[in-house]
Amino acid sequence: MNIVEIGKMNEDQARDYLETIRWPNGPVCPHCQCQNVTRLQGEAHRTGAIQCNNAECRQQFTVTVGSVMESSHIPLVKWAMAWHLLCSSKRGMSATQLQRNLRLGSYRTAWLMAHRIRIAMEGKPLQESMSGVVEGDNNSK
Numbered sequence: 001m002n003i004v005e006i007g008k009m010n011e012d013q014a015r016d017y018l019e020t021i022r023w024p025n026g027p028v029c030p031h032c033q034c035q036n037v038t039r040l041q042g043e044a045h046r047t048g049a050i051q052c053n054n055a056e057c058r059q060q061f062t063v064t065v066g067s068v069m070e071s072s073h074i075p076l077v078k079w080a081m082a083w084h085l086l087c088s089s090k091r092g093m094s095a096t097q098l099q100r101n102l103r104l105g106s107y108r109t110a111w112l113m114a115h116r117i118r119i120a121m122e123g124k125p126l127q128e129s130m131s132g133v134v135e136g137d138n139n140s141k
């Protein structure tokens with residue numbers, strides 16, 4: 001997947017793409033971490049809605065709930081592009097570059113996205129997967 005391919009996605013495709021990144025083994029409820037979930041289909045539900053089947057939880061969520069993308073009005077395809085750009089460029093990317101690449105209307109939006117993604121990259125689960133890789137290397141000497 002490259003940035004041009006991501007840029008051609010519609011919102012549903014971008015959501016699927018973000019889901020495979022966030023949940024490589026299938027959706028996980030952000031409220032109770034349960035994997036027993038059901039996709040909600042049809043007009044009555046917001047797109048991408050998933051229902052948790054844990055009897056003590058029963059919350060609905062989408063891929064953005066509990067992430068730095070939650071309650072953002074920025075299209076998911078822009079988020080998908082921003083993740084890709086910030087994670088794939090070794091020296092990082094300035095908000096100005098991000099604004100230009102994503103054709104965002106305002107510098108403030110670009111800054112906010114870059115800021116949130118950097119926060120997410122410092123925390124779980126990326127930090128854990130990084131430390132996991134380091135430990136793996138140490139164990140295999």
Ligand SMILES: [Zn+2]
Nearest residue numbers: 029032052057
């Ligand atoms: Zn749940």
